Amino acid sequence: MRGVATTVTRMRPGPTNSLTDVPGLQVGHATLRDSAAGSLTGSTVVLAPPDGAVGGVDVRGAAPGTRETDLLDPRRLVKRVNAILLSGGSAYGLAAADGVMNGLESVGVGYPLGSPGSVVPIVPAAVVFDLGRGGRFGARPDASTGMAALTAAAAPGGKGPVRCGSVGAGTGAVVGKFKGGVGSASAVLSTGAVVAALVVLNAAGSAVDPHSGELYGARFGLAGEFPALRPPTAAELTAAAEAGLLHGSVEGPLRATTLAVLGTDLTLSKAQCTMLASLGADGLARGVRPVHTMLDGDTTFALAVPTRPEPELDEMHELLTAGADCVTRAIVNAALAAESVTTSAGHWPSYLDTFPSASP
Numbered sequence: 593m594r595g596v597a598t599t600v601t602r603m604r605p606g607p608t609n610s611l612t613d614v615p616g617l618q619v620g621h622a623t624l625r626d627s628a629a630g631s632l633t634g635s636t637v638v639l640a641p642p643d644g645a646v647g648g649v650d651v652r653g654a655a656p657g658t659r660e661t662d663l664l665d666p667r668r669l670v671k672r673v674n675a676i677l678l679s680g681g682s683a684y685g686l687a688a689a690d691g692v693m694n695g696l697e698s699v700g701v702g703y704p705l706g707s708p709g710s711v712v713p714i715v716p717a718a719v720v721f722d723l724g725r726g727g728r729f730g731a732r733p734d735a736s737t738g739m740a741a742l743t744a745a746a747a748p749g750g751k752g753p754v755r756c757g758s759v760g761a762g763t764g765a766v767v768g769k770f771k772g773g774v775g776s777a778s779a780v781l782s783t784g785a786v787v788a789a790l791v792v793l794n795a796a797g798s799a800v801d802p803h804s805g806e807l808y809g810a811r812f813g814l815a816g817e818f819p820a821l822r823p824p825t826a827a828e829l830t831a832a833a834e835a836g837l838l839h840g841s842v843e844g845p846l847r848a849t850t851l852a853v854l855g856t857d858l859t860l861s862k863a864q865c866t867m868l869a870s871l872g873a874d875g876l877a878r879g880v881r882p883v884h885t886m887l888d889g890d891t892t893f894a895l896a897v898p899t900r901p902e903p904e905l906d907e908m909h910e911l912l913t914a915g916a917d918c919v920t921r922a923i924v925n926a927a928l929a930a931e932s933v934t935t936s937a938g939h940w941p942s943y944l945d946t947f948p949s950a951s952p
Contacts, residue, residue: 603779603914605814610754610776611790614855616641616897618751620744621760622737630728632935633680635688635737636760638853639745642701644672645895648865650873653849656889657683657719666862670714674701676893677717678761678792678851681732685719691738718891720794720849722764727936754790757929761792768798769837771933771940775926779914785900787856787911789872789918793926796848796887797880802838805829805947807927809879809920824947832946849889850876854915858903860896869894871912875919
């Protein structure tokens with residue numbers, strides 16, 4: 593494994609440093625942000641190719657909100673999924689998956705049941721808690737939101753760089769007392785294969801080291817990825833501490849959850865996808881502390897779009913290592929892309945607004 597370790601240190605991001613660097617995966621957001629309507633939420637869809645992608649999942653948090661994750665167990669019948677839905681709205685937000693299913697059914701995409709047009713789209717889903725953060729508890733994603741996110745994913749823009757920050761499922765996300773959001777990152781392996789991650793950062797824990805003000809995951813950046821990030825000044829760190837920003841917190845029970853989707857172009861089995869998802873969850877643990885708590889429903893998916901051969905042992909090791917790092921790096925990108933927000937329910941400052949001296 594000595595050669596594998598060397599190639600990992602020399603890795604580079606893909607062209608967009610995001611999940612869409614995996615050929616065949618597309619991403620779309622639907623953002624509900626309206627102060628008059630009291631909404632601060634949304635949905636994000638990761639769309640697989642028409643013939644689907646092999647999937648796996650790892651659920652670590654004690655309070656998950658999920659749908660169809662049992663299908664991803666290697667012992668289950670269905671081998672491929674058509675899309676993954678990530679959504680705000682807590683358990684109510686799972687209704688957005690209906691819109692994704694309806695949209696896929698309308699174009700004949702899904703698990704075939706014999707007669708033409710008779711399909712059941714396979715759309716595993718997971719949600720974060722953001723209820724009431726826009727000011728109104730009832731402002732949450734529904735089937736129309738899921739349909740809008742699917743439409744965005746299927747459009748030409750869905751193949752481009754993933755838009756990060758306070759969008760889609762990350763619109764109402766928070767991490768500790770800071771604003772959270774969507775982040776993404778990718779890596780090209782030594783063989784040319786790709787692994788990438790998309791994260792919705794909405795954690796009870798914090799992504800910020802309270803002693804230095806630095807982001808926990810920044811040291812996992814690839815060469816040149818976070819080159820200009822600096823430790824915040826002592827004055828900024830003191831001000832953040834006095835404002836009570838440096839320790840994770842939630843507004844009440846069950847009000848967090850971070851979600852992730854990993855993707856690769858290697859040919860993997862469902863069991864191997866499950867292993868990739870498991871290592872991705874470990875990557876989350878390097879970027880947020882504490883993690884996988886009683887207040888979180890942390891859920892990590894993995895998708896394989898089989899355009900490259902099945903990996904040998906060394907390449908599988910490299911894939912798992914880089915996949916975990918992609919999740920950690922995506923957390924940093926989510927924190928850096930987040931925007932401060934104020935609603936009638938509260939104020940959540942972004943990392944860079946709090947620590948402008950750290951700005952790249």
